[in-house]
Amino acid sequence: MEKLPLSINAVLKALSYVEDPDLKKDVVSLNMIRDLKIEGHQVFFRLVLTTPACPLKEVLVRACENAIRQFIIGSPEVHISVDAQVTTRHTDRLILPSVKNIIAVASGKGGVGKSTIAVNLALFLAREGAATGLLDADIHGPSVPVMLGIKGVRPEVVDIEGKPKIVPVEIAGVKVMSIGLLIEDAQAVVWRGPMVSSALKQFVSDCQWSELDYLIVDLPPGTGDIHLTLVQTVPLSGVIIVTTPQEVALADARKATAMFRMKPINVPVLGIVENMSYFVPPDMPDRRYPIFGEGGGQRLADEFGVPLLGQIPLSPALREKEDQGTTANPLDLPEVIQTAFCALAREVARQIAVQNATFERSEVSVGA
Ligand SMILES: Nc1ncnc2c1ncn2[C@@H]1O[C@H](COP(=O)(O)OP(=O)(O)OP(=O)(O)O)[C@@H](O)[C@H]1O
Ligand SMILES: [Mg+2]
Structure with missing residues (x-):
């Protein structure tokens, strides 16, 4: 030219x-x-x-x-x-109208690090400048309040057009809501079946969320009532499946991925996150030890034709901070962990942007 x-x-x-x-x-x-x-x-x-x-x-x-x-x-x-300007394809003005993108974090197997991924994904999206919320939907074992050190904090209740609404607690720039902030520990575990579903529904509709680019939802393990209620109640943009590299975890992650893809559920799987991928000794930051095996997350991603969104190292410092409830300051984490979470947050944001753009384009072509 x-x-x-x-x-x-x-x-x-x-x-x-x-x-x-x-x-x-x-x-x-x-x-x-x-x-x-x-x-x-x-x-x-x-x-x-x-x-x-x-x-x-x-x-x-x-x-x-x-x-x-x-x-x-x-x-x-x-x-x-x-x-x-974060894009959205959320057109339902009745449920969570102020939230542009709702992203659930799920796994088949318990204890693989869903809450860890959900919490840090929210913290790092906020650090990038996105308006971010975190909803702990693990009614039986809410761990978000412990990890963020807000256990016992009672959220404010305000009156909106004659209805009481619960205001999420803000920590490190993230708006956080957990059923663990509303009920005593002992109460949570006894809820079953339909009770769980109605509690979750009420919980979602009774919160007063501000304008959010991303709302991250931490799910309980498995594929039970809460998952079904959530996909029926909330317009999810997509789900992230967390796994560890071992075959046992992969088998369960496979089941969870397949469930979200089932016809009546049909939630887009944004990708796989492999947690505890490798260990980096603090005194030898150039070394990587794949303690639980290698390549599992990538294999699962390939099998389902979805991206591997990130690989998070095994980090004793991360576990320690979560137990102490000091996770809210991610700048204290070893650099290798910060880099991994930052890359994950960017990759998730990118997948959402691509998905929203594809949706807009297909809308246009349908109308044309
Ligand atoms: N990358 C990691 N490095 C070190 N420890 C980790 C890592 N990820 C998670 N953990 C630790 O493993 C334990 C389980 O993690 P977490 O609670 O996030 O899993 P979960 O999948 O949410 O569990 P549940 O199924 O019970 O909800 C926690 O003690 C957490 O601190
Ligand atoms: Mg959890």
Whole structure:
């Protein structure tokens, strides 16, 4: 292409060559370029991404700068401010209307680290700048309050249009709600079947969530009543399946994945997270020991044709913080763990953005 003199149209033309590699469309068609203006030899605009946790933030900024330099005469100075507007496909205005994307964290086997993944995913999404909530739906064994050190905190109740609503507790920028904050320990374990379902339904509708980009839902293990109630009550954007690398955990994760894909349930499986993937000795940070075996998470992901969203190392420091209830400050964690959770948060945000874009496109093609 021939170089063009500086003008709004020429800049848009140059930027139309920059493609978002995930969404497979150019940044102009995706409506990512806003408030474009030219002052003398300088170009200013906002680049509005589909998530603040965008793994391609730097790549896209650089590609925009390069395109303008390459296609505009005299290589103008480019000033880009990066912004984000998280997309949604949630159109139900009755249930959780202020929440854009609801993501459940599930597993087949117990104790593989669902709560650990749910809590840290929420903390790291918030750290990336996303408005994030965490709903602990493990009615029999809520562990979120313990991990975040908010056990015993009583959430505020406010009156909204004549109805009492429970306000989630805020910690480290995450809005948190757990049934464990409402009832005594001993009460939780005795709930059964229909009681659990109605309690969960009430619990979901009685909370006053603020505007959220992502609400992470920590599920109990297995594939029982709570799972069915949740998928029937809440419009889930997708589910993340947590497994450890051992064959026993994989077998159960396989069952859970298949359940979410069953016709009457039909929740998109966003991908697999492999927890306790390997151990990095604190004194030898270059070494990785795959204590529970290697490649299990990837095999499961391949089998179901979904991405492996992340691999979280086995970390005694992580376990210690969770037991002490000091998880809320992820900056205290060893770097290798922080890197893994940060990558996971970005990958989940990316999958949601891709899924929402695909949905929008298919909507458009249906109407056309
Ligand atoms: N990557 C990890 N490194 C070290 N310890 C971990 C890791 N992930 C989880 N743990 C520890 O393993 C135990 C179980 O984790 P967690 O409670 O997150 O699992 P869960 O799947 O939610 O369990 P449940 O099925 O009972 O709900 C906890 O003590 C937690 O601190
Ligand atoms: Mg749990």
